[in-house]
Amino acid sequence: MGRLMEGRKEALETWLAARMGADRVSLTEVRKLSGGAIQENWAVDAEVTGGPFAGVQALVVRTDAPSGVAVSHGRAQEFALFKAAFDAGVTVPEPLWLEAEGAVLGKPFFAMRRIAGVAAGHKVVKDDALGGGREVLVAALGRELARIHTVRPPRDDLGFLAMPEGSPALAWVAEFRGWLDGHRRAHPVLEWGLRWLERHAPQRGDIVLSHNDFRTGNLMVDRGGVTGVLDWEFASWGDPLADVGWFCAPCWRFGQRQNEAGGIGPREAFYRGYESESGRPLDRTQVFYWEVMATMRWAIIALQQAERHVCGGETNLELALTAHVVPELEMDILDMTREDG
Known part of the structure; x- marks a missing residue:
C-alpha cells in the first residue's frame, strides 16, 4: 500500500x-x-x-x-x-x-x-500524435491559459492570495534579491539578471489569477487533447504575461528549443489559442521580459530545491540534481540580457 x-x-x-x-x-x-x-x-x-x-x-x-x-x-x-x-x-x-x-x-x-494522459515533458515534446498535432495542442493550451486568466480579484474564496501593491514584476525582483542576499553563496550572474529585470520592468497592468507553473510537465495530455492542468501550489494574483513567458521560456522546452511554445509547437499557434479564447490581443513585445523572469525564477527555485536536500532534511536525488541546471540557466540569462535584448 x-x-x-x-x-x-x-x-x-x-x-x-x-x-x-x-x-x-x-x-x-x-x-x-x-x-x-x-x-x-x-x-x-x-x-x-x-x-x-x-x-x-x-x-x-x-x-x-x-x-x-x-x-x-x-x-x-x-x-x-x-x-x-x-x-x-x-x-x-x-x-x-x-x-x-x-x-x-x-x-x-x-x-x-484521477485523469488519464501523459505529463512527462520529455515525452510530450517528442510525441507528435499527442493532442491532435503540434499546432492543435499548443492552441488548446493557449485556450486553457486564457480560461485561467478569467479568474480575477476580488474573490472571497481566494482571499489567501495577496494582492500585489505595485508592479508584480518588481515584487518578484525584490523577493528573489532578498533570498539571494541570505544565501551562503554568491551568484553574480543571477544578480546581473535581477538588475536587468529591475531596469526593464513593465508597468502594472491587468491582475489575474496566474498559475505560475503553467508549463510542459504540468499539463496532462492524450491523443485527443488536454486532459488536465496540474500543480497549482504556486498560483497568485499577477500579470497574465508571467504565465505566457513561463510556458515559452527556453528552459521549459525540454531540449526542443526550436518549438518556442513549451517545446511542443510554434509560439504563434499558442498565442492564437489564447487570443481566440480571451478575445484580447497579447502584448507580444512584453513576452520576452517574462521569459527572462521565468529563467531567473527557475534558477532561484532550483537553488531552493537543492537546499531542501542539503539543509532541509529531505534526502532526495531529484532535489540534489536540480541544482545542476543552474549554470545552464545562468548562460541563458547572459544570452537573453545582452545590451540590445
Whole structure:
C-alpha cells in the first residue's frame, strides 16, 4: 500500500466512505505517482459499496512532501484554487474533498478524480500524435491559459492570495534579491539578471489569477487533447504575461528549443489559442521580459530545491540534481540580457 498507508488505511477508508455517503470503502491499491517534487500524489483505487459513488473510483490523494518550498500553498489553499479553476471551465481534475486538519493521514490532503494522459515533458515534446498535432495542442493550451486568466480579484474564496501593491514584476525582483542576499553563496550572474529585470520592468497592468507553473510537465495530455492542468501550489494574483513567458521560456522546452511554445509547437499557434479564447490581443513585445523572469525564477527555485536536500532534511536525488541546471540557466540569462535584448 505504500508509506502513505502505514497504519492509516482504515482511517482513510472511513473518511472516504463518509464523504461519499457509502456503506463501505475498500482501498484495493495505493501507489505513489512519479513527479511531484514539491507535493506527493498517490493513485488510489477505491471499491465503494452503496451510495451515489458505488463502484470502483479512481482517485488521486494529494498531500505534502516531507519538506517543501516556502512560497508554495498548503493543501487547503490549493484545493480552493482547483475549485476556482474547475468552475471557470479550466480542464483540471475535479476536486472532490479536503481534509485540512491532518487527522486522517497525519498531514492535510485532498482527493480529486484521477485523469488519464501523459505529463512527462520529455515525452510530450517528442510525441507528435499527442493532442491532435503540434499546432492543435499548443492552441488548446493557449485556450486553457486564457480560461485561467478569467479568474480575477476580488474573490472571497481566494482571499489567501495577496494582492500585489505595485508592479508584480518588481515584487518578484525584490523577493528573489532578498533570498539571494541570505544565501551562503554568491551568484553574480543571477544578480546581473535581477538588475536587468529591475531596469526593464513593465508597468502594472491587468491582475489575474496566474498559475505560475503553467508549463510542459504540468499539463496532462492524450491523443485527443488536454486532459488536465496540474500543480497549482504556486498560483497568485499577477500579470497574465508571467504565465505566457513561463510556458515559452527556453528552459521549459525540454531540449526542443526550436518549438518556442513549451517545446511542443510554434509560439504563434499558442498565442492564437489564447487570443481566440480571451478575445484580447497579447502584448507580444512584453513576452520576452517574462521569459527572462521565468529563467531567473527557475534558477532561484532550483537553488531552493537543492537546499531542501542539503539543509532541509529531505534526502532526495531529484532535489540534489536540480541544482545542476543552474549554470545552464545562468548562460541563458547572459544570452537573453545582452545590451540590445
